[in-house]
Amino acid sequence: MSITVWQAREPGAPLERAERPMLEPALDELVLEVLHCGLCHSDLSMLENQWGVSSFPLVPGHEVVGRVVQVGEGVDPGVIGQLRGLGWICGSCSHCGQCLGGTGNLCPSLEATIVGRQGGFASHVTARQDWAIPLPEGMDPAVAGPLFCGGITVFAPLIDEAVSPTAHVAVIGIGGLGHMALQFARAWGCEVTALTTTLAKAEEAKRFGAHQVEALDNLANLSGRFDLVINTVNHCLDWGAVMASLAPRGRLHQLGAVLEPIQVGAFDLIMARRSITGSPTSSPASLLKMVEFCVRHNIRPLVEHLPMDRVNDAIERLRRGDVRYRFVLDAAAVAKG
Ligand SMILES: [Zn+2]
Ligand SMILES: [Zn+2]
Structure with a gap:
């Protein structure tokens, strides 16, 4: 059993499709089967190693909507099948003062979805369960991805x-x-x-x-x-x-x-x-409040869809600023369906 990723071999290189071994979730992690993944400016910055933290081959993508298909030993298997959203942060320590105080996005040992890890331009991705946010009823999974990075980034200054x-x-x-x-x-x-x-x-x-x-x-x-x-x-x-x-x-x-x-x-x-x-995105609690707020007020990103295998077209157009207002890449099965 293997997974598919879209990876850049070196800074500035286009993404190429590749196969990797199936992901093994850690104790408190989930494996999401990626259905949709938004494209964010930070993906471009990481692809060009502008911040000096990229490791190659790099699999970008951190505005994921996916279905839980597997869980680590410390996670209730009852969540298998749930739709969840994942943004820039995919894990924090859960026991430092920031995590305990409800500001886990400021945790000194937080993990970012595409820093030293494989991101969401892939068939599957892993995340800690508390950073993969359940989609509430009434939220359209096809457009929700950008909420989990771009959306929470702009919601944070209001709620926090x-x-x-x-x-x-x-x-x-x-x-x-x-x-x-x-x-x-x-x-x-x-x-x-x-x-x-x-x-x-x-x-x-x-x-x-x-x-x-x-x-x-x-x-x-x-x-x-x-x-x-x-x-x-x-x-x-x-x-x-x-x-x-x-x-x-x-x-x-x-x-x-x-x-x-x-x-x-x-x-x-x-x-x-x-x-x-x-501010750098926000906490899981603010993410939970954000998705509820979006459903209640019918807030939705305006997105343009492309199939995942056209991710390079989306990257080129985002570089030129040619997008209204966010790209969402759809997994092959979703695109066909
Ligand atoms: Zn912490
Ligand atoms: Zn982002």
């Missing part, structure tokens, strides 16, 4: 910081992350402004939940306005203008993995008690 529903939230960038952030912030009850370089996307941004859409160039004219700015863009901005757009005690929450330092003046922080934060 208990943002008030009376807050005015701005989302910079209407892409893979931003289009979900707009839906979450609107359903949270907030006043929502989308900030974009592409005003052609304005109508779509409003359908995702924006009350207003503003050009990013116009930020200098929006000073003192936002309680929370969620920045999904991964290149440098006019940081002074971003800080000035915050209301007193407002917060810039950085999610785009910009590689250059974020330069702001001390007085940007001091005079109105503004702050800058960031």
Whole structure:
């Protein structure tokens, strides 16, 4: 018995189909048969070894929806057959202060799905049971994958910081992350402004939940306005203008993995008690709350489907920014069915 993976032999190389031995779940792990897997910008960063943590051959893919087909000895076999979602994190130690305190995404020994492990562009993948989140009734498995990385990334600044529903939230960038952030912030009850370089996307941004859409160039004219700015863009901005757009005690929450330092003046922080934060996905508890929240408010990623064996086409198009708004690769059996 073997499994199929799509792997890159070296940095920047296209993915090739390969066979590997069947996975053996550890004590508290599940084996998921992959049905769908979203493609995230972090997959591209890992394929190019931008963060220096990639090991090759690399199997990317960390927005998995799969069916539990096998469990480790420490897992209740009653979960076999369940549909579960898996994101960037696939395991944490369960006994450190962060794990015990409900912030397992900050565990010093957490395991990432595609760092030193085989990811979800494969027929099967393993994960610890507490990081593979059961899909609630009413959630469409074909589009749910992107919630488990992109979705939780933008849900985290709302739920983990208990943002008030009376807050005015701005989302910079209407892409893979931003289009979900707009839906979450609107359903949270907030006043929502989308900030974009592409005003052609304005109508779509409003359908995702924006009350207003503003050009990013116009930020200098929006000073003192936002309680929370969620920045999904991964290149440098006019940081002074971003800080000035915050209301007193407002917060810039950085999610785009910009590689250059974020330069702001001390007085940007001091005079109105503004702050800058960031976050790496979130905890299993927040993931569980997110999927319930999505079903209740009919929040769903807008995805384009391709069969798994066209993953290289999806990667090329994502590199060019040619996707609205997230790719989901479908396993062969699902694509045929
Ligand atoms: Zn831990
Ligand atoms: Zn991701």
